[in-house]
Amino acid sequence: MNPEPSEGAALDIADVSHNFGQRAALSNVSLRVERGSFTALLGPNGAGKTTLFSVVTRLYNNQHGRVSILGHPLDREPSRALARLGVVFQARTLDTDLTVAQNLFYHASLHGIARRAARDRIDVLLNRVGLADRRNDKIRTLSGGQSRRIEIARSLIHEPRLLLLDEPTVGLDLESRADIVGIVRALVREEGLSVLWATHIFEEISAEDDVVVLHKGQVVARGLAGGIGEAGESLETTFRRLVAEPSKAAA
């Protein structure tokens, strides 16, 4: 296998557009997630975040523009690009009738990981998300927050270098939400993982994070979370202003 190119951003999305029939879901979206960084993709419901994730994960064909993952173009080297990508989808995607370990082994096999290597990796990851004692429990017996932590463990099984999370804390209580954010931030800090975190919850974003604001399929702002607004303006106020202006302009 060729080594991974050491050049290029963890995720490079350049000029991506996507239409559903006549409706434009994404228009000329460009963004970069640098290696080892935490980038927040902020946008209201319907902004196009999930569509963008579907293009990056190749669930949708890339109609216009380019996507590269760690230097591997998605259109020319889809296997190498996807092999280094971990995803936590918005919808719950674990098999509720199977145990935690069975779900994780299944995912390991989808990446061609041998059973013994998978067993070692599963031990490490279950400890990492604090659920080693639930290894043989069925998913249906876990809480929403625990399922999410298992989904994060699952997304890391194949040692991806880029992790995409699509609103991973939706529907969780405050404590579970803090757990999930803490686990992912530790991965960035301690393992140099690159993360793109889609959300509309401001509390999950720190001032030093890179933020890209998506609205109606277009990038309307980008920069450090603490610096994209006007002086003295909170991120929430900036965001509300940004997503309100186009509609006012249209009206």
Add this chain to the structure above:
Amino acid sequence: MSNASDSTIAAAAPSSSATSAKPVPHLGRLDFVGYLRALGGIVRRELLRFFNQKERFFSALVRPLVWLFIFAAGFRNTLGVSITPPYETYVLYEVYVVPGLAVMIQLFNGMQSSLSMVYDREVGSMKVLLTSPYPRWTLLLAKLIAGVSVSIVQAYAFLAVAWFWETDIPPLGYLTALPAFIAAGLMLGAIGLFLSSMVRQLENFASIMNFVIFPMFFASSALYPLWRIRESSETLYWICEANPFSHAVELVRFALYAKFEPLACAVVIGTGLAFFTLAVIAYDPGRGIMARRGGPAGAAN
């Protein structure tokens, strides 16, 4: 292996600048060995789900046994079967109907797999499968093989129970029927896979059952030999002849008596390939249903 990769992670960790992160090897393999592991994992998951759902196992078994014990017993005197290949003598109706019922299990299973594909799409676990790094057609093939594995377990469970019912199958037949069951299962699974790409919601699935399973099953040689149908209607006879399910039944029927039926084999393999190709096109992110209908359910946000 994990030790090595952990140390690589550690080397790439916090101090590294944004663009100088060390290359990290992918834990899995993208070659054929890796694919075989993926195939094994997909088959294992399907079997685990099947054995977890005990009702599904028993209903799959009870349905053909009801046909065999009740329907066939009732009709044995009115539906005598003359000597037609592969049989070398007159056979009882129960004997005639066993291969058709075994393939009926595979028909139901093919549709059940198709139902679970629609379900997987609705709950999102299809996305997990499709983001695996292997080419999409190989993932669909793996899904197909997984469904066939389940259907073969069911078909042999039925044959084991039917054995007590004087079904007259030679011991070698159980072995020679295996490739026929695989071919028939792949064909019916491929039809199911294609149908799953056409059905957007789970609720629409009942109509598929009515419009596909029952006509396929009844307009075939599963329950009665085609020469008998020809006596009553030439048109119906040709419909049954054109029905790929008839050929799947005949392929298995001959194989159960250690005989080979080349026409049936050609039709079953050809139909399987055709529907599998259509399913691959339908699941292609650029051309098929995914692109037209906004992808896996709930994703068009």
